[in-house]
Amino acid sequence: ELADSGRVTLVFSQFAxxxxxxxxxxxxxxxxxxxxxxxxxDRDGMVRRFQAGEIPVLLVSLKAGGVGLNLTAAxxxxxxxxxxxxxxxxxxxxxxxxxxxxxxVFVYQLVAEGSIEERMLELQAxxxxxxxxxxxxxxxxLLAKFGASEIKLLLAPLDAG
Numbered sequence: 001e002l003a004d005s006g007r008v009t010l011v012f013s014q015f016a017x018x019x020x021x022x023x024x025x026x027x028x029x030x031x032x033x034x035x036x037x038x039x040x041x042d043r044d045g046m047v048r049r050f051q052a053g054e055i056p057v058l059l060v061s062l063k064a065g066g067v068g069l070n071l072t073a074a075x076x077x078x079x080x081x082x083x084x085x086x087x088x089x090x091x092x093x094x095x096x097x098x099x100x101x102x103x104x105v106f107v108y109q110l111v112a113e114g115s116i117e118e119r120m121l122e123l124q125a126x127x128x129x130x131x132x133x134x135x136x137x138x139x140x141x142l143l144a145k146f147g148a149s150e151i152k153l154l155l156a157p158l159d160a161g
Contacts, residue, residue: 002076003031003056009076011059012092018080019059026057033057047071062092072101079109084120 002009013019016037026033034046034055050058051073058071062083074096083089089109096105111118 007056007076008050008053008073009057009078010071010074010096011057011078011080012062012089013059013080014062014083015081016061019061022059022080026059031057033059035059035061037061038063050074060092060095062088069095070098070100071095072098075103075105077105077107079107082109082111082117082121084117084124086124 011019011022013022016035016039019035019037023033023035032055034050034057036043036046036058038061040046046055046058047069049055050071053073058074077093077096079089079092093105093107111121
């Protein structure tokens, strides 16, 4: 649907096997795509074709999508399986948000319900909210946001068992 509506899409996965499944689905749907993984031979040529609009969908492994990629032709980014390190995932999304980008970019993250990834994202959100609560205090007082029991629990030694 994205390709049919003229959208240019980056699809990130940490698994090359998942990218192969997605490539097969694109082929079955008649959508041109290319894959950028550690096994890709002509990386620069593939990026040039994507940037020129010849390839509407570029499938990228998170590890291969590392240093020096500017993929500003994309207006859609899809993370098929989120990494537990949000900084790595944000860096991947940033490939479409480089100098020269002149359109809004929509970023989607697919998460299977009931999966460990869903639980990890919930944990990250709770940790982010806690950090925001601690660091974003207007009056600078931890006690203004947390009681003594919460602070004691926060600073307690980890249970090694």
